[in-house]
Amino acid sequence: FKVAQKDYTKAVMEHPQSITYRDYGTAAMAQMTQRFAAIPAHNFSRGTFDNVDAISGEQLREFTLTRGKPSDASHACMAGCTIKCSNVFGGEDGKIIVSPLEYETIGLMGTNLDIDSLDAIGRMNWHVNDLGLDSIEVGGALGVAAEAGLMKWGSEEDAQKLIDEMRAGTELGRILGDGAVTVGKKYGIERVPAVKGQAMSAYEPRSIKGTGVTYATTPQGADHTCGLTIRAQVNHLDPTQQKEASLNAQLNMAGYDTIGACIFAGFGYAATPDGVVKRLLKSRYGWDDVPDNILQALGKETIKLEREFNKRAGFTKEDDRLPKWMTEEAIPENGSVFDVSEDVLDHIFDGIE
Incomplete structure (x- = not known):
């Protein structure tokens, strides 16, 4: 086990993406999504942000380094973490x-x-954390609220x-705290970026359409x-x-979760092409029959169970859809709508069930 663990640790620490995340955190994605026209702007009405440099991973790193302690650009979110993307x-x-x-919060x-x-984002993030709410869902709800005229765009x-309304538990606060879909229903807003009641994270599905397929079909809702x-x-267009692309990613991610x-x-x-996952599981648990594609095997079983749960809860294929407006309203930067066929969405998991 320790030999396999050492091989894995060496591989993950030397991987270029691990080094990027160690230096810039997940905020490194801001410039990447900007290039794909896939960063959500103005309640998902655009895919680029004019002042992206000000909220990028590079700017975050500069702030944390120049401001000094207690700021820390590379922090382990838990003991033993080798990537330190926090x-x-x-x-x-x-x-x-x-x-x-x-x-995702940015x-x-x-x-x-x-x-x-x-x-400003950090200050709001603290309050959302303190309330025990999700910054993705709250951000989605606030975007819909801005669309409804409840706040000015760009105003912290x-x-x-x-957010204070949520803390006070007012009627408005309860509506906002219930998420983007509830805000949209209350104020009659069509542009609500959500699937199965869950707000989308910070990847525009009209520009990264495989992620759009994931948003639509994963049992968990719009979850990157x-x-x-x-x-x-x-x-991606x-x-x-x-x-x-989506099926492979979903199976692997469900395997990692498992x-x-x-x-x-x-x-x-x-x-580590020598099957390090198989080696780790075999040596840790004494299993002799671990398949080479163990992540995919675990992922298939997990997704089958999740989909069966959703089926019993009343979800149907009609819930495996992105909002209709995303199939009609184009991203201005590339003219793209979400046009993956419903046949693909309906049959993506046929091979595992």
């Missing part, structure tokens, strides 16, 4: 604002609201007032951690190339 984000006054400040509570200040003050495809070697591994552990697994 961070401690402190202000100019030497006090911690929030820890960590992640890309996207949903920053660019999605036209807010271009990491300090207005956004914070709405179920199968992000931004690194897949496909034309071609609707015919997304099925396998063995309790961080998503970013995949960089190490992929870099």
Whole structure:
């Protein structure tokens, strides 16, 4: 086991993506999604953000390094983490604002609201954490609220007032705290970026269509951690190339979840072609019949169980859809709509069930 563990640890620590995350955290994704026109801006009405440099991983790293302790650009979120993609984000006054400040929060509570200040995003992030809410869902809800005229675009003050409503438990606060879909229903807003009641994370599915397939079909709702495809070697705008990219990512991610591994552990697994996952499981549990494709095997079983749960809960194939407006309203930067066929969405899991 220790030999396999050493091989894996070496591979993950030396992987270029691990080094990027160690230096810049998940906020490194801001510049990448900007290039793909896939960063949510103005309630998912655009795929680029004019002042992306101000909220990028590079800017976050500069702040954490120049402001000094307690800021920390590379922080282990748990004991033993070798990637250290987390961070401690402190202000100019030497006090911690929030820890960590992640890309998805920067996207949903920053660019999605036209807010271009990491300090502002961090302050709001702290309040959302303190309330025990999800910054993706709250950011999605605030974007819909801005669409409804409840706050000014780009205003931290207005956004914070709405967060304060949640803390106070007012009628408005309960609506906002219930998420983006509830806000949209209450105020008659069509542009609600959500699937199965869950707000989308910070990857625009009209520009990264494989992730759109994941959003639509994963049993968990619009969840990027179920199968992000931004690194897949496909034309992300071609609707015919997304099925396998999404399916492969979803099976692998469900496999990682099943063995309790961080998503970013995949960089190490992929870099050790001698079947390190199989070796680790075999030596840890004494299993002799571990298949070579153990992640996919575990992923298939997991997704089958999740889909059966959803079926019994009343979900149908009609729930495996992106919002209709995303199939009609194009991203201005590339003219793309989400046009992966419903046949693909309906049959993506046929081979595992």
